[in-house]
Amino acid sequence: MNKDDFLSLLGAMPTKASLMFNVVEEVDCRTFVRNKISYSAEEGETISAFLCIPKVKHALLPAVYCFHQHAANWRLGKSEVVGFDGSPDQAYAKELA
Numbered sequence: 001m002n003k004d005d006f007l008s009l010l011g012a013m014p015t016k017a018s019l020m021f022n023v024v025e026e027v028d029c030r031t032f033v034r035n036k037i038s039y040s041a042e043e044g045e046t047i048s049a050f051l052c053i054p055k056v057k058h059a060l061l062p063a064v065y066c067f068h069q070h071a072a073n074w075r076l077g078k079s080e081v082v083g084f085d086g087s088p089d090q091a092y093a094k095e096l097a
Contacts, residue, residue, distance in 0.1 A: 052097035
């Protein structure tokens with residue numbers, strides 16, 4: 001399958017919106033800073049997320065996107081990967097930061 005075929009299967013793409021990035025909260029977690037952020041994905045849709053930034057100075061580090069499970073438990077979501085709730089084995093964003 002080529003790129004055009006794949007994109008045609010996805011259907012119409014939403015209209016691009018300005019980012020509207022906002023830091024809602026910043027928490028010092030000793031070895032990293034955990035920011036609760038919000039941003040616009042498309043017009044009228046705001047997404048909240050956590051952004052964990054290591055405190056390592058003068059180091060070029062890769063970014064890692066941490067997908068969260070939900071298993072139909074919508075209460076947990078992104079709070080599990082940062083170690084707020086749920087299984088400690090799923091707190092890998094916290095560990096990577």
